[in-house]
Amino acid sequence: MTPADAHLQIGSLLFEGLDQIDLTGPYEVLARIPDATYRVYGRTADQVRDVRGLRIAPDAAIADAPQLDVLHIPGGLGQEALMEDEAVLGWIRRQAAGAKIVFSVCTGALVCGAAGLLKGRRATTHWNSIHLLPFFGATPVDERVVVDDGFVFAAGVTAGIDGALRLAAMLRGEDVAQAIQLYMAYAPEPPFDSGDPKTAPAAVLAEARRAVADVTARREATARRVAARLGVAVG
Amino acid sequence: MTPADAHLQIGSLLFEGLDQIDLTGPYEVLARIPDATYRVYGRTADQVRDVRGLRIAPDAAIADAPQLDVLHIPGGLGQEALMEDEAVLGWIRRQAAGAKIVFSVCTGALVCGAAGLLKGRRATTHWNSIHLLPFFGATPVDERVVVDDGFVFAAGVTAGIDGALRLAAMLRGEDVAQAIQLYMAYAPEPPFDSGDPKTAPAAVLAEARRAVADVTARREATARRVAARLGVAVG
Numbered sequence A, B: 001m002t003p004a005d006a007h008l009q010i011g012s013l014l015f016e017g018l019d020q021i022d023l024t025g026p027y028e029v030l031a032r033i034p035d036a037t038y039r040v041y042g043r044t045a046d047q048v049r050d051v052r053g054l055r056i057a058p059d060a061a062i063a064d065a066p067q068l069d070v071l072h073i074p075g076g077l078g079q080e081a082l083m084e085d086e087a088v089l090g091w092i093r094r095q096a097a098g099a100k101i102v103f104s105v106c107t108g109a110l111v112c113g114a115a116g117l118l119k120g121r122r123a124t125t126h127w128n129s130i131h132l133l134p135f136f137g138a139t140p141v142d143e144r145v146v147v148d149d150g151f152v153f154a155a156g157v158t159a160g161i162d163g164a165l166r167l168a169a170m171l172r173g174e175d176v177a178q179a180i181q182l183y184m185a186y187a188p189e190p191p192f193d194s195g196d197p198k199t200a201p202a203a204v205l206a207e208a209r210r211a212v213a214d215v216t217a218r219r220e221a222t223a224r225r226v227a228a229r230l231g232v233a234v235g
Helices: A021-031 A086-098 A108-114 A130-136 A159-174 A174-183 A203-209 A211-232 B020-030 B086-098 B108-114 B130-136 B159-172 B174-183 B202-211 B213-230
Strands: A008-014 A036-042 A055-057 A070-073 A101-105 A145-148 A150-155 B008-014 B036-042 B055-059 B070-073 B099-106 B145-148 B151-152
Touching: A008 A021, A008 A086, A021 A036, A021 A070, A021 A101, A021 A145, A021 A174, A021 B020, A055 A130, A055 B159, A070 A086, A070 A108, A086 A108, A101 A159, A108 A130, A108 B070, A108 B159, A130 A211, A150 A159, A159 A174, A174 B202, A203 A211, A203 B145, A203 B174, A211 B020, B008 B020, B020 B036, B020 B055, B020 B070, B020 B099, B020 B174, B070 B086, B086 B108, B099 B108, B099 B159, B108 B130, B108 B213, B130 B213, B145 B159, B151 B159, B159 B174, B202 B213
Parallel strands: A008 A036, A008 A070, A070 A101, A101 A150, B008 B036, B008 B070, B070 B099, B099 B151
Antiparallel strands: A055 B055, A145 A150, B145 B151
């Protein structure tokens, strides 16, 4: 792990069609890590829109990023295009080779997988895509945050907040993470017990799966092409 | 409450120096409420930066907003300037007069207070500012989400997610809110029990209060001026 006194370069990847809270949840934490430079890097320097339309602009383009110590990859519908975007995948691969931690949120894990980073790893992603992890050579782990040797994987969407706080503690100690959590008033009181397929009402889950069936099928087709490219044998 | 079949106009206020997750946490929910038009409105149409630098652009300027059914006011350091910005306060006052729900997050409650909307109300805000609510004629309630007759107040920062899900259930029923919560995988597992002053380690809390003492003092001075303007007598 990084010595406590080393200045850290932390960067998040921004892309068209991301799920904004995969970025903005962790942002709240990453932007408050002491003695660090935190920047958001876009595929280009242009503003993008999240999957529901939120307009976010990067600080710089990925081509202008320094070697990062922490590389954060969010997910969201737009991740599918990235899975076959060699410009982005190559950047992720080169950054990951020099980074201390790669931190994926939600289907950002599939982008890391497409970059070839998941072979032999324990990983997690959104509940709706966790069955795709073996296409990248990973072992799916049904936990909210999975830490595996230089990788932190947060499961779906808001799990990025939990993952980022875990990461802050790893980088700067528990006191620092606790102070950030206090500032954020992160003592959640979800109004329903519906944030996990294991506890959500059956009808709500069935409708949710139905609503994303097309996305899931398309993602699986892409994952199969990636598996072939990576030489991963899947049944 | 709105008939279930009425199309809703939902709007969030974006301003320089907001705490981005006060906007983006609720965004994840509000953008998924069925049969609604959701837009982010800026003081102007220009991109702003959040208190830590995140670059977010509005969909339109407040001057171009229709009458909203739901008006969402985030907080963050930049709210202090809004407390004496009559252009924004007047807009909030006019929108609130026609809205079904005003939804404040964190110190967004103080902006609503400065617009004169809190007199006689039960309300909440970030733990570090809750003692300021009486300056606006409100009764502070130490709960994460407070619902008071057309108002939904979420406490600090990430409480906006809980508040937005409560609001979604009020507007469109529990099934809809549960489906959004499932999509968001909002089954939080905070790594520490440090998100509330009542449970945070004493040393972490003391340091947090010290770190924001200047901000708190400045906010109180502003709140006193607002109280005088509103004719609220505070001891």
